[in-house]
Amino acid sequence: MPVPLNTKRCFALVDCNNFYASCERLFRPDLKQRPVVVLSNNDGCIIARCALAKQIPIPMGAPFHQVKALLKQHQVAVFSSNYALYGDLSNRVMQTLEQLAPKVEIYSIDEAFLELSGLEFGHNLTDFGQHIRSSIQQQLGLPVCIGIAPSKTLAKLANYAAKKYAQFDGVLDVTDPHKRLHILARTPVQEVWGVGRKLAERLQAMNIDTALQLARACPQHIRKKFSVVLARTVNELNGIACLKLDEVQEPKQQIISSRSFGQRVQDKTAMQQAITLYISRAAEKLRAQNSLARQLSVFIRSSRFDQKARFFGDQASLVLESPSSDSRVLQQAAMQLLDRIWRDGPAYAKAGVVLNDLCPVQGLQNSLFTPPPSERSQRLMATIDQLNQKHRGSVFIARQGRDGDWQMQQQFLSPAYTTRWDQLPEVR
Amino acid sequence: MSTEPALRHDTSPDMLGVPADPAGRALPMYLNTVAAGFPSPAQDYLEGCLDLHELLIKHPTATFFVRARGDSMRGAAIFDGDILLVDRALQAQHQDIVIASVNGDMTVKRLLLRPQLMLQAANPKYPSIEIADGMEFELFGVVSSVIHQLKR
Helix, strand or coil: CCCCCCCCCCEEEEEECCHHHHHHHHCCHHHCCCCEEEECHHHCEEEEECHHHHHCCCCCCCEHHHHHHHHHHCCCEEEECCHHHHHHHHHHHHHHHHHHCCEEEEEECCEEEEECCCCCCCCCHHHHHHHHHHHHHHHHCCCEEEEEECCHHHHHHHHHHHHHCHHHCCEEECCCHHHHHHHHHHCEHHHCCCCCHHHHHHHHHCCCCEHHHHHCCCHHHHHHHCCHHHHHHHHHHCCCCCCCCCCCCCCCCCEEEEEEEEEEECCHHHHHHHHHHHHHHHHHHHHHCCEEEEEEEEEEEECCCCCCCCCCEEEEEEEEEEEECCHHHHHHHHHHHHHHHCCCCCCEEEEEEEEEEEEECCCCCCCCCCCCCCHHHHHHHHHHHHHHHHCCCCCCCHHHCCCCCCCCCCCCCCCCCCCCHHHCCEEC | CCCCCCCCCCCCHHHHCCCCCCCCCCCCCCCCCCCCCCCCCCHHHCCCCCCHHHHHCCCHHHEEEEEECCCCCHHHCCCCCCEEEEECCCCCCCCCEEEEEECCEEEEEEEECCCCCEEECCCCCCCCEECCCCCCEEEEEEEEEEECCCCC
């Protein structure tokens, strides 16, 4: 059985409403009354919708080309995803939360858990939630909803209810067990954190349709039939905190950089350029978390949806002689791998690189056979990262090339309002 | 480009050097050769560099930069092309210069709360904008500084 944390806990989940769409609206007051949607990388499908777009309804995940007419008919403002903007605003949200609450776990680009344990004495938690909500609204112009509860799973659920039911005004505190029952009874089981659609179907077969029914299930029985994880969820739904706040994110154990191409690639030079770019991005992430990679894979594939041609896909990996985060070393290895799997003919739709078997720079055992990365190489890479932070893509390995047809399609990209001097919003 | 693997015996002088400052901001650091001669008399008086952020930005997470266009605020020394620092953490007061949106347009003007809500230009060529009921009006933030570069 998972061991419950012994002291009484209190958590809040802060979640930005329709985050990407809200970011796009921030410097565009003219879009206040217009529906807004954001497209995935390469303008593939709908990944974010504002409330007005949801009402139409524009379905989530719909391929852009399928809903083009619908979008036009409703004069929907369409944007390519602008991660420079979302990333900057996300940082600001998280830093603002850190000023307001003692402990913050950044859970995703638009969600954070706060630990409010101890605060429940002498504080009205709903008022505190409203204070957070109005601070972020005023300072960043972004709407958020907040769920407050004695466990993280319940905080998630309270957040869901705060979003769904307008009467809560964006903040719902379910620390009171009686108030909780009401909300649990009205929440379908698939909305519970950690219960996916598949799991929900199995639960429904056992007549567990709502969160309340799951909360009343016997944890031992659930553990036997499903898993320890779901048994923990049952405890969490009963207000027994089993999960603590993870303030420190574990360094990633795998880094993937891959993209679908804007246009199909058939030329090997273009593919080499693409792979080199992905390696540079992946190596940058690797260095940002102070890791080295021991193993590297490259994959290329055509589209499974091409009617005319047969699908082709292949991948290859190798283990580096010594772990590295040097873009040049990784790039050279990736080119060898590409040579191994490249085939003329297929129209490639996607490619990527995967860095595996990561280890921290510090903990690296110096052995006779694994020389440490040279200080020269580390400093060169640090310099490149700094330059690229200021101006994305100003220094790169020559193989990468400047621009190719394979690069991302971002037809509706808004300016990098907050990260580029030449793209600041203008006022008259 | 050379892509030689890491050498075990790196004999470059960097090995003895100072590690690069990760934040990339120059810090004054004097490396004295102490073996002979006198230490620098300034050594004990080293302070940090002056940082414009520290001077101009009180609320970093709530501060946004926008670029002024046109001459409607020249009387307030805001000129075409200037960069305005907008602090959204400040509560707007009567007479503050603010960024606001009126009917969907972002504008920089002086905010008047009395005798009635109004956005006033600092140039007689431009009429004041009275904010009437039914107009779409939203305050974006208070302008806290103007950066006017004489040479670019």
